[in-house]
Amino acid sequence: MSRKNLIVGQSGGPTAVINSSLYGVVSEGMRHPEAIEHVYGMINGIEGFLNGTVLDFAEALPGEKLDGLKVTPGAYLGSCRYKLPESLEDPVYPRLFKKFEEMNIGWFFYIGGNDSMDTVSKLSRYAAQTGSDIRILGEPKTIDNDLIHTDHTPGFGSAARYVASTVREITIDANVYEKKSVTIIEIMGRHAGWLTAASALARKYTGDNPLLIYLPETAFDQEEFLKAVENSFEKNCNVIVCVSEGIHDDKGTFICEYDNSVGTDTFGHKMLAGCGKYLENLVRNRLGVKARSVELNVSQRCSASMMSATDQQEAIKAGEFGVQAALNGETGKMISFIRKETSDGTYIMECGLEDVNAICNEEKTVPPEWITEDGSDVTEAFINYARPLIQGTVQIPCGEDGLPAIILYGYSPTRSGSHAKEFLEGYHGYLETDGYQGYNSLSDIKRCSCWAHIRRYFIDAVPKGKQYDYSQPAVQGVQYCNRLFAIEDSINKKYPGDYEKRKQLRLEKEKPVLEAFWSWLDQQKPVRNTRMDKAVNYVLNRRDTAETYLEDGRCSFTNNLSENAIRPFAVGRKNWLFSSSVEGANASAVVYTIVEMAKAYDLNIYGYLKFLLEHRPSKDMTDEQLAELAPWSEKLQSIKNRM
Numbered sequence: 001m002s003r004k005n006l007i008v009g010q011s012g013g014p015t016a017v018i019n020s021s022l023y024g025v026v027s028e029g030m031r032h033p034e035a036i037e038h039v040y041g042m043i044n045g046i047e048g049f050l051n052g053t054v055l056d057f058a059e060a061l062p063g064e065k066l067d068g069l070k071v072t073p074g075a076y077l078g079s080c081r082y083k084l085p086e087s088l089e090d091p092v093y094p095r096l097f098k099k100f101e102e103m104n105i106g107w108f109f110y111i112g113g114n115d116s117m118d119t120v121s122k123l124s125r126y127a128a129q130t131g132s133d134i135r136i137l138g139e140p141k142t143i144d145n146d147l148i149h150t151d152h153t154p155g156f157g158s159a160a161r162y163v164a165s166t167v168r169e170i171t172i173d174a175n176v177y178e179k180k181s182v183t184i185i186e187i188m189g190r191h192a193g194w195l196t197a198a199s200a201l202a203r204k205y206t207g208d209n210p211l212l213i214y215l216p217e218t219a220f221d222q223e224e225f226l227k228a229v230e231n232s233f234e235k236n237c238n239v240i241v242c243v244s245e246g247i248h249d250d251k252g253t254f255i256c257e258y259d260n261s262v263g264t265d266t267f268g269h270k271m272l273a274g275c276g277k278y279l280e281n282l283v284r285n286r287l288g289v290k291a292r293s294v295e296l297n298v299s300q301r302c303s304a305s306m307m308s309a310t311d312q313q314e315a316i317k318a319g320e321f322g323v324q325a326a327l328n329g330e331t332g333k334m335i336s337f338i339r340k341e342t343s344d345g346t347y348i349m350e351c352g353l354e355d356v357n358a359i360c361n362e363e364k365t366v367p368p369e370w371i372t373e374d375g376s377d378v379t380e381a382f383i384n385y386a387r388p389l390i391q392g393t394v395q396i397p398c399g400e401d402g403l404p405a406i407i408l409y410g411y412s413p414t415r416s417g418s419h420a421k422e423f424l425e426g427y428h429g430y431l432e433t434d435g436y437q438g439y440n441s442l443s444d445i446k447r448c449s450c451w452a453h454i455r456r457y458f459i460d461a462v463p464k465g466k467q468y469d470y471s472q473p474a475v476q477g478v479q480y481c482n483r484l485f486a487i488e489d490s491i492n493k494k495y496p497g498d499y500e501k502r503k504q505l506r507l508e509k510e511k512p513v514l515e516a517f518w519s520w521l522d523q524q525k526p527v528r529n530t531r532m533d534k535a536v537n538y539v540l541n542r543r544d545t546a547e548t549y550l551e552d553g554r555c556s557f558t559n560n561l562s563e564n565a566i567r568p569f570a571v572g573r574k575n576w577l578f579s580s581s582v583e584g585a586n587a588s589a590v591v592y593t594i595v596e597m598a599k600a601y602d603l604n605i606y607g608y609l610k611f612l613l614e615h616r617p618s619k620d621m622t623d624e625q626l627a628e629l630a631p632w633s634e635k636l637q638s639i640k641n642r643m
Contacts, residue, residue: 003035004106006323009042009049011082011112011119012141014075014302015155016162017315021111021139022076023069024319026057029107030066035327040103045080046110046119049099050092064632070312070602071394073304083115084122093126100134107135107326111319113142113153117334117360124332124356135326138334138356139318143301145194148364149354150336154318155301157311157389160198162303163187163296164390167202167242170294171209174238181290182229182239182283186276188300189244191216192365195300197378198386199242209240216246217365218375220255225279226286228376247275255279309392314349321351334359347388395599410589430552432559449545452558455481457535473524474532480517484510488557499553506550514547601631611636 006029010018022041029039041060043053055077057066069076085092100108110120120138127134140147143159167185174183187196193215200213211232214220232239248254256274276293283291318335325333333353340348370382421442424431428444434453439445458477466472470479487509495501521539526532539546549555598608608631617629628635 003033003037005038005040005104006036006107006109006326007040007042007049007054007100007103007105008077008109008111009045010075010077010079010141011045011110011116012079013113013143013298014073014079015141015143016073016158016302016304016307017154017311018111018141018302019069019072019074019076020312020315021141021154021319023066024316024321025109025111025139025323026061026069026319027066027316028320028323030057032323032327036107037104040105041077044078045082045112046084046096047080047082048078050082050096054103067602070316071304071307073302081115082119084119088122088126088129093122096123097126097130097132097134100132105134107137107323109137109139109322109326111139111141113140113144114147114360114363116141117147117356120334120356121332121360127331135329135331137322137326137331138359139322140334140336141315143195144189144192146192146363146365147334147359148362149359150334151339151349152337152389154311154315156194157308157314158303158306159195159300160201160386161308161311161390162300162306163195163198164201165306166296166300167199167210167240168204171202171238171240174209174240175236178237179290180233180237181292182241182280182287184276184279184283184291184293185210185240185242186245186274186293186295187242188296189216190246191363193217193244193246194366196242196244197366197370197382198390200378200383201386201390207235209236209238210242211235211239212241212376213378214241214243214247214376215366215371215378216244216248217368217371219250220247220375221249222255222282224374225376226283228374229283229287241279243275243279245275304394307394308390309394310389312394313392317349318351325353332356395602408593410586430548430555432549432556432562434559434563446548446551447545448548448555449542450559451481451484451546452560452563454539454542454546455485457531457538461531461535473526474535476520477535480513480520483513484517485557487513502553503550504553506553511550514550518543597631601636603631603636608636 006025008022008025008029010022026039026041029036039057041055041057042049043055044051048054061069084090108123110116110123112119117138117140120136124136126132127136140150140153141155142153143155145153145156147153170183170185174181185199187199189196196213196215199210202208202210212225212228214225229239229241243255245256246254254275255278258278276295280291280293283289314337318337322335325335330353332355334356336352336354338350338352340350342348366378366382370379370385371377372379424442424445429446430448431439431442431445432448432450433439434450439447455478458474458481461474462472462478463469463474466475469475488506491502491505491509495505521536524532524536526536549557594609594612595605598605612629615629617626627633630636
């Protein structure tokens with residue numbers, strides 16, 4: 001049988017696991033070289049494909065680099081919101097299929113939501129109409145969880161986890177003051193309130209915040225809402241209210257339309273936003289209490305830090321299942337999730353296939369029985385449905401230079417600089433640290449001071465209640481730091497891994513800010529022994545090392561990576577019963593190194609420890625043999641799913 005090629009694209013908004021679905025499709029496709037010669041990716045979806053922008057995964061992400069897709073936020077291939085014409089007689093269809101023929105495409109995969117399934121439907125119908133043997137399948141993706149004929153969709157679990165975690169943090173913040181306040185949290189959801197409903201997962205006990213949750217599945221009454229808020233003050237003086245962006249009155253008018261003009265996107269959907277701000281003003285004006293609104297906006301879509309391990313694993317499984325189905329001749333289908341339970345009630349998920357023509361342009365909403373009668377909350381049935389989907393934490397590798405991420409622990413009985421010298425013996429280059437003076441004696445090392453520490457000193461110097469008083473010198477210092485952080489974030493998002501470009505843009509955009517900052521700092525005359533005095537002296541003493549990062553694009557702006565890596569060690573030390581001796585502490589450091597490295601490379605920790613014990617590393621092993629035991633080795637990565 002002659003081999004053909006597989007092509008895959010991504011469409012619509014990104015999710016935390018859209019690249020995990022991509023990994024599933026690509027990795028499974030590469031496991032079948034007998035049938036699939038090349039696995040291609042469409043850059044910017046079907047629109048990019050029409051423009052001829054395609055990559056070959058074997059060249060773009062060879063070997064272990066492909067694994068990085070599983071922890072890569074955003075859409076690796078880029079996206080589009082291109083809507084294919086309704087008429088299959090449109091000339092775009094023969095144009096597309098001519099390109100498929102030229103590239104010898106046998107399998108077409110599209111990862112996306114409702115509108116993407118519309119694309120899959122049209123392409124599969126055109127293929128059937130013209131007698132094409134291309135197998136066309138849809139991989140589900142949407143944080144909205146609104147695709148029908150599937151229990152849930154990849155992306156929803158991670159977004160739900162982000163919403164629950166963020167709402168919890170906002171709740172803790174609101175509870176600081178014993179004064180009546182209302183916080184309105186606006187969450188994505190045009191017609192389906194799944195994501196807003198997930199805010200209920202933030203509760204720790206009965207009667208906990210959020211006290212009110214409003215979904216677009218029910219009509220929103222402003223007067224009833226105000227009464228509900230007033231009644232909620234009996235439970236908590238700080239009331240958290242979560243609302244979907246698409247909440248509307250009994251006539252179908254969106255609440256945001258009371259205050260804003262609303263535009264439409266390329267698919268004709270109203271671009272909703274602003275109901276949170278409207279309700280904030282309504283509460284403040286009618287109830288006379290402190291009110292604020294928070295719009296989670298795009299941050300809830302694809303936060304890798306909040307990725308659910310369950311969501312990631314299911315997305316990968318869906319991608320793999322889809323390729324297997326296509327190789328078995330399936331076409332015009334969407335991969336679905338089927339919820340099951342073991343005999344002891346444990347949640348499990350199986351993949352299935354559904355006719356994509358019955359899915360596209362339909363919308364699944366939260367069942368009425370999962371919403372309370374007054375429309376201000378969700379029931380326990382929803383909690384039971386959603387909770388399994390947010391389980392498990394994914395460790396994100398922290399390497400910034402393209403090399404394997406190394407997390408190495410060592411123990412020193414004192415803070416003497418000699419220990420730092422011993423630990424880093426033989427190392428030459430840049431060193432990102434906090435202000436510890438013990439590193440100053442190291443030769444052939446250039447120190448980079450941490451800007452997170454610099455900013456923290458100024459934050460600590462801000463007088464209580466003066467955070468927004470820009471006449472305060474400490475607030476001005478924070479603003480300079482924030483400006484640098486904003487530029488740094490923008491550069492890293494636009495040019496990840498391009499260290500020459502990073503260096504160039506740092507010199508172009510950040511150096512002028514630094515020069516203005518030093519000039520401002522020289523003018524400061526703080527009162528001695530105040531927090532502002534400490535902040536100014538801390539920075540002035542590190543003026544040279546604070547600019548070192550400009551010399552090389554590989555240098556970090558902060559030492560947050562090392563701070564995060566040391567946190568488990570620091571938090572757990574009081575519980576270690578075996579660290580009362582130097583030998584015990586050293587043993588602990590070795591174990592932490594092994595465990596954290598396993599986590600960084602997505603290995604099962606127990607499985608990796610068992611593997612190491614079975615292969616018993618020894619001093620007689622060659623470097624090549626030891627390298628095979630490293631968590632990033634091809635051997636370990638190839639068997640990690642079987643650990």
